[in-house]
Amino acid sequence: MARTACSGALVQQPDPLRAMVSIRDVSIAAGVSIATVSRAIGNPDRVSKATREKVLRVVDALGYSPNLVARSLRSQQSKLIIVLVTNIANPVLSGCIRGIEKVAQGLGYSVLLGDTQNDDTIEARYLNLLSARQADGVIQLSYRQHGKVDELILSSNPDAAVVNACACLDAAPCPSVGVDDVGAARAMTEHLLGLGHKRIAVMTGPDESPHSRDRMFGYRLQLRAAGIAFDDALVIRGEFTMKSGSEAAAKILELKDRPTALFCFNDEMAIGAIQKLTGLGLRVPQDISVAGFDDIPFSAYANPALTTIYQPAEEMGAVAMKLLDQRLCGETEIKTVTLPTELRVRQTTAPPGTA
Amino acid sequence: MARTACSGALVQQPDPLRAMVSIRDVSIAAGVSIATVSRAIGNPDRVSKATREKVLRVVDALGYSPNLVARSLRSQQSKLIIVLVTNIANPVLSGCIRGIEKVAQGLGYSVLLGDTQNDDTIEARYLNLLSARQADGVIQLSYRQHGKVDELILSSNPDAAVVNACACLDAAPCPSVGVDDVGAARAMTEHLLGLGHKRIAVMTGPDESPHSRDRMFGYRLQLRAAGIAFDDALVIRGEFTMKSGSEAAAKILELKDRPTALFCFNDEMAIGAIQKLTGLGLRVPQDISVAGFDDIPFSAYANPALTTIYQPAEEMGAVAMKLLDQRLCGETEIKTVTLPTELRVRQTTAPPGTA
DNA sequence: CCAAAAGCGGAAAACGTTTACATAAGAACC
DNA sequence: GGTTCTTATGTAAACGTTTTCCGCTTTTGG
Missing domain, CATH: 1.10.260.40 (lambda repressor-like DNA-binding domains)
Structure with missing residues (x-):
């Protein structure tokens, strides 16, 4: 288990002069x-x-x-909330966190950020802080594997204050906030169809990801609305990373009837894909259109600038924090908030055959 | 001040059935x-x-x-440490955080991440947790304005456990870890000089930034070593953001004797600059070489891939956490650790006049 | 001018641990 | 077989607050 701090030696804190004034x-x-x-x-x-x-x-x-520790002990609340994130570096999530912090501050909470790295052990360690009363509540920002933690917490303690953000809307057994992935994916697909594309490939995330699933659903829904048959061969599996996007994009060229557009389910993959496609001699968007999802800050500066779906990350965080506060104040109703997304057309999408 | 939680009403926690088992x-x-x-x-x-x-x-x-709160109260340590960051979304910093978390976990600490957004109020709020004994120590990751917080903490409490990471090495009044900004900047300048560039522009960050200052120093040092006179006109001021990089790059074209290379003091600015320069009709690297600093994950996927300086962010965090732990265990020596950087030559730098 | 109410402040009981000290029982020693 | 040392456990005092009772003043209302 955890190694004892400081080379295993049990050192007594010296704490010299200047005792704390009580x-x-x-x-x-x-x-x-x-x-x-x-x-x-x-x-x-x-x-x-x-x-x-x-x-x-x-x-x-x-x-x-x-001494806040003493205050916590006496008043049974720490005014600390934990935000569980699978990856701090994810721009959508960090935007969300910013929104959380802003609202939290106004409400007198401090936020404890836990980067779980999708590691169950780390996750458990943070959740332990909850049941050990070192924190009042949890906001779960898991981008993939959603729902797991919520269930974990709630099963061991049904009264735990948990709010889910950035997650799919249906599965949450707790208050949650998110976007309409299905609708947003439909909008993007509609955009590509409107440009005249008939064969639109998609690059998904991991199968477990509810985002992946919902965006796929929206894509298929819109395809059907346009009377175009869904082709399983046009589905490429990615991992929501630039690296995977780059690798997966190579498969595009192996398809016999090459698609004229590629809809990636996040921006990182789109950026990776564009790099690879360009490297292989295809021009974007002349030879192939590429679209992303999320609108991370970099996308506007990519070359060419990425067409994508904007998510109101910061607002999502703000709402999540408000929901948690309400929950902490005794609200029992399980609210679900859906925020609007926005299609941002930039330079990576164009009508097919513009060459 | 802070609005009371839940619409100002003082609601008593209901805490129904299932009392905590003690x-x-x-x-x-x-x-x-x-x-x-x-x-x-x-x-x-x-x-x-x-x-x-x-x-x-x-x-x-x-x-x-x-109940960890009770334990903290009694044993006078929370096993919580605070990491102060000016911007979570900064890839170097998030790498650092990852390193911190890994080590912290092994040592039995949980890390409380505070995104200060360069806001003194927020900063103060987190530091208050320290003096209120809700946290044992602080790792300061301020990317710019370094030193301010350290001084703030230390002046009010000289015994506070603070470690500085990602900061310049000289000014810290506490244990710290960082890279040799001067040496790294020299290496990059040497690389550009070696390619045959004589007029090398630099894009700096804010003047207050010690990184900015040190990298500038390294640039000038290497210039002098090559017998090239420093030209003040070649210094462009940026803000370490893509936006500022893009805006500042426009000035390059206004220079009479146009430089053949541009050394940006971080990757974001380099990426912004490349976007602008490309948009203005210059080819990178044929018409102008561009180099960055940091090697954020995106740089390898940029088009063209960015030549830059790699910083061992994760290791930096790991070392910082170890230093803090030692400090917490009574170590009084103020150690300073410098980690090596690495020049990564990719596609944005080439000999001048390759056109 | 008196009863009731209101305002102010003190004593002390929590909150849930850890740990110094005390106690008791064996084990070891001569 | 007493003394001394260990070992195992219990008792109770912290740790630094908040808050519930009270009691003492002072005001208020008639």
């Missing part, structure tokens, strides 16, 4: 009781103006700041 | 004292085998997990 020190210095100090800080209107000012002056002079 | 419940169920339960869990060799097993069985049966 509420007791303040109370003595101010000549009032501990309770009064506590009230002066936390319930200002429960003490007289004179006392309050006297206490606050001493607080300032002594540089006192309340 | 150590007392376990002790009763196991027929031993609280102390024994505590020991069975924390100091297994202080109790007899029989009792230990009996206790652990009950722990399992009751699903008990120790």
Whole structure:
């Protein structure tokens, strides 16, 4: 198991001079009781103006700041919330986090960010903080494997405060916020069809990913609406990474009747694919159109600039945090919020045969 | 100040059925004292085998997990460390974080990630967790404005456990880890000079950034070593973002004697610059070479692939965490670790006049 | 001017652990 | 067979808050 810190030796904290100044020190210095100090800080209107000012002056002079651990223990809430992420570097997720932080701040929470790297052990370690009361709630931002953690938490503790963001909407047994993957994929497919493409390949993510599944569903739905038969050969499997996008794109050239467009289920894969296709001598979009999903910041600066679907990542995080706060305040209704996406047409898509 | 959670109403946590099972419940169920339960869990060799097993069985049966808040309060350490980041989305920083997490896990710490967004208020809020004993230490990953926070913490509490990573090496009043920005910049400049470039423009970051300053220093040093005079007109100011890189690059064309190479002090700016230069009709690298710094994952997939300096981000984080742990265990020596960088020549640099 | 209410502040009981100290029972020693 | 050393456990005191009772003033209303 976890190695003991500092080379296995059990070292006692020296903690020299400067002991922490406690509420007791303040109370003595101010000549009032501990309770009064506590009230002066936390319930200002429960003490007289004179006392309050006297206490606050001493607080300032002594540089006192309340021990939050003790406060947590007593008041049974830590004002800490955990955000579980599979990958911090994912731009959609980091946008989401930013939204969470903003709202959290206003509500007086601090956020504990856990990068799980899709590792169950790490995940469990963070969840343990929840049941150990070191955190009040969890926002689950798992991009793939959604639902696993939620279930894990909820099965062991049905009262746990969990909110799911960036996840598919149906499976969540808890409040959640997300986008309409199906609709967005339809919009993109419609865009490509509208340009005149008939053979549109798709690059999916892992099969377990609900995003992958929903976007695929939207693609097929729109294809059908246009009266075009779905062709299984046009489905390429990726991993939501640039590397996998690059590798998978090579398969495009092996297809007998080469598709004129490629719809990648995220931007990273699209970028990888474009690199490979360009390297193989195809021009984008003249020889083949490529579209992405997410609109990560880089996509606008790619060469050529990527046509994609924008997701309101930051807002998603903000809503998630609000839902969690409501949950923490006793709200029991399980709300589901869906935010709108936006098709952003840039330079990687064009009518077929523009050469 | 911070709005009270849940629309200002002070709602009491309902916390219905299923009260948390405490150590007392376990002790009763196991027929031993609280102390024994505590020991069975924390100091297994202080109790007899029989009792230990009996206790652990009950722990399992009751699903008990120790309240970490109480433990923190008593033992004066939270096993939580805070990582302060100016921007989660920065690939170098997120790599660093990954390294931190890996080491932290092995040492039994959880990491609390704070995205400060360069906002002093947010920064202060996280630092408050430190002085409020809700966290044991801080790793400061500030990419720009380095040193500010360190000083802030240390001035109010000289004993605070702070480690600085990704920062310049000289200014830190605390243990730190980083790379040799000067040497790396020299290496890149040498590479460009070696290709035959005489007029090499640089795109810097903000003046306050120590990285910016050090890389500039390395550039000038190597220039002088090659007997080339430094030309102030070739210095373009950026903001370490793609947007600023794109905007600043336009100035290149306004220079009378156009430089044949552009050394950007990070990859994002290089990518922005390339987009702009290409858009303006210049070919990279035939008409102008462009180099970056950092080697973010995208750089290898850019079109053309970016020549840059690789930084061992993950290792940097790992070392930082180790330093912090040592500090937490009483080590007082202020160590400074410098990790090696690596020049990665790809497609955006070539001899001048290759056209 | 008196009863009731309101305002203010103190004492002390939690919150759930860890751990120093005490106790008791064997084991080991001469 | 007493003394001393271990070993195993229990008792109770922290850790630093918040908050529930109270009691003491002061105001208010009649």
